[in-house]
Amino acid sequence: MAGAADSEAARNTERREKHHEADVVVVGAGVFGCAAAYALANQGRSVILLERWMHEPDRIVGELLQPGGVAALRKLGLEHCLEGIDAIPCYGYHILYRGDEVSFSYPQVRPDGEVVVSAGRKKGQEANGSANGHAKEPTRPEGRSFHHGRFIMQLRRACMGHPNISVFETEVTATIKGEHTDAVLGVRTRTKDPATGKKEPDCFFGQLTIIADGYASTFRKELLGTTPxxxxxxxxxxxxxxxxxxxxxxxxxxxxxxxxxxxxxxxxxxxxxxxxxxxxxxxxxxxxxxxxxxxxxxxxxxxxxxxxxxxxxxxxxxxxxxxxxxWLPSTKQTRHDGVVVLGDAHNMRHPLTGGGMTVALNDAVLLSSLLSPQEMPSLSDHAAVRGAMATFHWRRKHLTSIINVLAQALYSLFAADDWQLRALQRGCFAYFQRGWTDEPVAMLGGILRRPATLAYHFFSVAFLGIWLNIVDLCGGSVLGVLRLPLALVQAVLILWKACVVFLPVLGTEFL
Known part of the structure; x- marks a missing residue:
């Protein structure tokens, strides 16, 4: 049996290296591309990973990995990629708001993944480092921050060291379709000839092509028809x-x-x-x-x-x-046979909350489970792949809808440019000051997956902002009661603004 497996592996390697054929072709060796390639290769799939430039990237985002992303990295068997890159542990957040401040940590999590919600934390409580593996259960989760390029190179090294993955430095220029079908069969590329230094035409073929060419994707418009x-x-x-x-x-x-x-x-x-x-x-x-x-x-x-x-x-x-x-809402991946578009090419949110890599890594975990050989023996079964991607579209929303809506809503509040948004901004900070942070920061960290809980906390913030505005208008003097009609009008306007900020983004997430 071992000899047969070795022979099969050798044949697959030859197919990839000599004939440029594999079960899966992944375009883009970024966070999602590497994670997806590694996860599928671990299931025995033969994978080709293509990257335009294999040098260490120098980006200014993708540097904060939330605890939910660390957990996904662990599931993928890639947690070691956080070591040796001078990564810094992150245990929570510190907000400075017009001269005032508050700190809060990620809440504790039980071994079964349930978030432990405390009755309330005192103002100014600082994050702590109890997630070092030696604390008693439950433990406090840990995020990590790092130089983006160092993390990417660790992921790429893991892929280059995998026996089921072949990595090529080449520029992908177009998809390849069959003569009698619109199904994508692979991609056309331009690969530098080491002898001449010139880029020569090349091709790579797979039963499934995964496009993960990043935020500035050249294939997004063609395959998804969307624009950020x-x-x-x-x-x-x-x-x-x-x-x-x-x-x-x-x-x-x-x-x-x-x-x-x-x-x-x-x-x-x-x-x-x-x-x-x-x-x-x-x-x-x-x-x-x-x-x-x-x-x-x-x-x-x-x-x-x-x-x-x-x-x-x-x-x-x-x-x-x-x-x-x-901001780029997600799109169902059932329009084109033989190809899917994922990662930042598929779905983006404001990077304020640092949720991008957490979404990407969890997407890789979910994708690999839906496309596993046990669930799908052949990736050339386009109907089965379409069904799996329809399931992927909805199942990922337990996490991504929370992270995406939080990112857009918090950005609107924190970058407030009118008086209603500033009232909501003040309500948000006061909410944190009162210690009601465990569930919000757990959602921010990708460790709590209940969209209804997000709606509850967002509108709790809105009503706190409304109350503070009423107190400001009507408090401080006996005559303040005369301002009550104005306060009620403003309350309606603040609540309307909260709905305008929250509901359209939430609705987009569940289309």
Whole structure:
């Protein structure tokens, strides 16, 4: 039996290396592409993994992996990819809101995955590191933050070391369809000839082609017909030896026109991501552009002990690197036989909450279970693949709907640009101050999968914001009761704004 298995493996390797044929062709060796290739290869599938450029990528997002992503990485057998890259543990969040602050940690989780919800946490409680494997059950989960490129290279090394995967550096240019069918049979590429240095035409064939070519996908429009919505950009700074207690947390800074996310990505490096809305007047060229916005608007809102590191990062005089903050609702993957589009090419959300990699890794876990040889002996059975992908579309929403809606809703609140949103923003911060954080941060971390719970907490925040607004208008004097009619009108407007922010995004997720 062992000899037969070895012979089969050798034949599959020859098919991949010599004839460029496999069970699965994966386009894109990013987070999802590597994870999906590795998961399918672990099931005995023969996999070809294609990547345009195998050098270490240098990106400014994809640097914070939530606990739910760490758990998915563990299920995939890839948890070792977090080691040896100077990854920093992350145990929760710290929010600075107009000079006030609150910290909260991920809630404890029982061995069966149930989240332990406390009666309430005291204001200012800091995240702790009880998720080190030595604490008593239940344990507190741990996220990790790191340099994106180092993590990607670990994933790629894992794939290159797998006996069922062959990795090629080549530029994918088009899909290949049969003469008598519209089913995709593989992809056309251009591969550099080592002898001449010129790119020559090439082809790779598989029973199933998985397109995972990232946020700037060249195949999305053709295969899905969708376009991302971009409302802002993240501009990135790398701060060196920047003090920002409490340690091992993600820091969110909210000011009048300021929304910034800071988290440590190495022993000495801290990433600062500054959100700048499209066409914001304070970021116009006449106002100094992105650098002017950071210096004039963001810098004064940061804590004094952080400001010197930001000034040092700006000292080179260059425009900070940027990435578009995209929202792309998911699409059913049943339109084209022989090919699916997944990862960021398929579904994106605002990176404020750091949920992208958690979604990608959990998608890889779900996809591999639905396409396993036990469930689907042949991936050339297009009807069976369509059925599996229809199941995939709905089953993934237990997690992704929460992460996607949270990302878009929190961005709308934290980047508030009208008085109703600012009332909701204040309600959100007051909600956290009161210690009602366990379930919200568990959903943020990808460890609680109950969409109804998200709706409950969002509208609880809305009603708290309404109450605080009523107290402001009607409190403080005997005559305050005369403002009650105005307060009630404003209450309706705030609730309407909450519905406008939350319900359309939630509805889109469940289409």
């Amino acid at each position: 919505v971009v409302r802002s950009k993240f501009y990135a700074l790398e701060l060196i030896d920047c003090p920002f207690p409490p340690a091992n947390t993600g820091h969110v800074v909210i000011g009048d026109q300021t929304l910034a996310l800071l988290y440590q990505i190495g022993t000495h490096e801290t990433r600062a991501l500054i959100d700048i809305p499209n066409e914001h007047p304070a970021a116009a060229p006449s106002a100094g552009g992105a650098r002017g916005y950071i210096q004039n608007i963001v810098l004064p809102a940061l804590p004094p002990h952080v400001q010197p590191s930001v000034r040092a990062a700006l000292a080179d005089g260059r425009i900070p690197r940027s990435m578009p903050n995209s």
